[in-house]
Amino acid sequence: QSVLTQPPSVSAAPGQKVTISCSGSSSNIGNNYVSWYQQVPGTAPKLLIYDTYKRPSGIPDRFSGSKSGTSATLGVTGLQTGDEADYYCATWDSSLSAGVFGGGTKLTVL
Amino acid sequence: QVHLVQSGAEVKKPGASVKVSCKASGHIFSNYGIAWVRQAPGQGLEWMGWISSYTGGTNSAQKLQGRLIMTTDTSTDTAYMELRSLRSADTAVYFCARKVGGAIDYYFDLWGQGTLVTVSS
Numbered sequence A: 001q002s003v004l005t006q007p008p009s010v011s012a013a014p015g016q017k018v019t020i021s022c023s024g025s026s027s028n029i030g031n032n033y034v035s036w037y038q039q040v041p042g043t044a045p046k047l048l049i050y051d052t053y054k055r056p057s058g059i060p061d062r063f064s065g066s067k068s069g070t071s072a073t074l075g076v077t078g079l080q081t082g083d084e085a086d087y088y089c090a091t092w093d094s095s096l097s098a099g100v101f102g103g104g105t106k107l108t109v110l
Numbered sequence B: 001q002v003h004l005v006q007s008g009a010e011v012k013k014p015g016a017s018v019k020v021s022c023k024a025s026g027h028i029f030s031n032y033g034i035a036w037v038r039q040a041p042g043q044g045l046e047w048m049g050w051i052s053s054y055t056g057g058t059n060s061a062q063k064l065q066g067r068l069i070m071t072t073d074t075s076t077d078t079a080y081m082e083l084r085s086l087r088s089a090d091t092a093v094y095f096c097a098r099k100v101g102g103a104i105d106y107y108f109d110l111w112g113q114g115t116l117v118t119v120s121s
Helices: none
Strands: A009-012 A018-023 A035-040 A048-051 A063-068 A071-076 A085-093 A099-102 A105-109 B005-006 B010-012 B019-027 B032-038 B047-053 B056-062 B069-072 B080-085 B092-101 B108-109 B115-119
Touching: A009 A018, A009 B115, A018 A085, A018 A105, A048 A063, A048 A099, A048 A105, A048 B047, A048 B108, A063 B005, A071 A085, A085 B047, A085 B108, A099 B047, A105 B080, B005 B108, B010 B019, B019 B047, B019 B092, B047 B069, B047 B108
Parallel strands: A009 A105, B010 B115
Antiparallel strands: A018 A071, A035 A048, A035 A085, A063 A071, A085 A099, A085 A105, B005 B019, B019 B080, B032 B047, B032 B092, B047 B056, B069 B080, B092 B108, B092 B115
């Protein structure tokens, strides 16, 4: 059972928009920055979003991050088949004094 | 180019130890921390802990304390993760990742390719 809760799967058609939620608490998302990672099965994760809403160099602006209270959201617009992957949120949990990941969300582009 | 290159796959018996290496290149090793993250077959990512390449200070998940040892060798820009008293539940792909930021405002911007550790009798 992950400290951060993500939906197991989301899906949408090419060109459409999808959002992936990450729900936590005041000890983690509520008071700390969130990062998001994309992982194609069999490969290493890749940083998509850091400091809750910032994109690293090379990440297209189709990917966006936001936060409200104790929940964070990853948005992906203009879906492409290459976006099919598992997506993970991550942050620090001040109560656990440990890093935490969400359980992951599988994105399917229909 | 910046890289983190990990050592190869390992097969260990229950009760044994494993040591995985993570060699950095293309950046100033001591400017960053190194985190270790594992992924059991078909499961999600699990934060194990991290080490400051500058101070050697560590922070690890409570469930692994006593079994997880993280070290760095600044002369070779290499980080090491040793896990002792292995059990079948430790079978996973182990990733090292470059940690940017402080204790709570951090993220992992560069990842190793992963090392499969199989624990089996």
